[in-house]
Amino acid sequence: MNFIQRTSSFIYQIEKALAIVILSVMTISLVAGVIFRYFLLSPLTWSDEVAMFALVWVTFLGAGICIKREQLAAVSFVMDRFPGKTRHLLLSAGLIVVILFCLYFLYLSIDWILDPTIRFQKSDALALPMMIPYSIVPIGFCFMTIHFIDMFLLGMSMLQKEQSEVA
Numbered sequence: 001m002n003f004i005q006r007t008s009s010f011i012y013q014i015e016k017a018l019a020i021v022i023l024s025v026m027t028i029s030l031v032a033g034v035i036f037r038y039f040l041l042s043p044l045t046w047s048d049e050v051a052m053f054a055l056v057w058v059t060f061l062g063a064g065i066c067i068k069r070e071q072l073a074a075v076s077f078v079m080d081r082f083p084g085k086t087r088h089l090l091l092s093a094g095l096i097v098v099i100l101f102c103l104y105f106l107y108l109s110i111d112w113i114l115d116p117t118i119r120f121q122k123s124d125a126l127a128l129p130m131m132i133p134y135s136i137v138p139i140g141f142c143f144m145t146i147h148f149i150d151m152f153l154l155g156m157s158m159l160q161k162e163q164s165e166v167a
Contacts, residue, residue: 008150011143012068019061026054046125053123053133060140067147088159095152099145106141113138 033047066072079087112118113134121130 002153004146004150004153008068008146011146012065015061015064015068015143019058019065022054022057022061026051026058029054049123049125053128056133057136060136061143063140064143064147067144067151070151084162085159088155088162092152092155092159095148095155099148099152102141102145102148106138106145109137109141 029047029050033044033051036047037043079090082090113131118130118134122128123130123133
């Protein structure tokens, strides 16, 4: 296992653990909000905000998890018509485009997070610095980039194995 594979696997474990914790926080927050609003007649001002931030975090973490598991939705009927080597090359080209896309959005999200208007912005109910909930955007794109690089390198190694078996 190379460095990228180990890093991707380690990040995947972190993503799974964080997703479990954050989904639990979201569920508890929403249940508490309902109980306090409808049974105790004293609504919580922060429960919806916590749930919203948790949902955003879980969305980005879930994207990384799906990439690592290779469970993304795909329309593959066109790619299935190509022979093995051509299919691998087209998939590799597509992965390069996706990696470049993720790197570009990683750059943009870091630039966005470091903007002074974001650094000093606070959430309404919790008065939480918005850098905290927004930080999942660069974190998520970083994790996705690493998983896509791992997928690309795995595809390249499979292509090399197929070529060495044919030769």
